[in-house]
Amino acid sequence: MTPIQFTNFEILNIIHDANFSKDELELFSLRNKELSYEECAEEMHMSVRNTYRIGKRMKGKILKVVNKREEKS
Numbered sequence: 775m776t777p778i779q780f781t782n783f784e785i786l787n788i789i790h791d792a793n794f795s796k797d798e799l800e801l802f803s804l805r806n807k808e809l810s811y812e813e814c815a816e817e818m819h820m821s822v823r824n825t826y827r828i829g830k831r832m833k834g835k836i837l838k839v840v841n842k843r844e845e846k847s
Contacts (some may be wrong), residue, residue: 788839789792790842791842792832793835798828798832800818801828
């Protein structure tokens with residue numbers, strides 16, 4: 775599955791509005807560089823399973839931000 779490509783403006787808004795933890799922010803940045811979860815895990819010095827767990831929380835926060843914006847439109 776191809777990751778969603780965000781524009782720089784969208785990335786900055788998501789970072790501002792999502793209230794990411796330190797790990798979520800690092801994973802978001804690495805995923806935007808198109809690294810796989812396995813590569814992110816290695817870069818973040820943690821297990822792949824843990825990066826998937828963080829990714830799940832991160833995706834939930836991103837969806838909240840996106841849905842909130844759609845409601846305002």
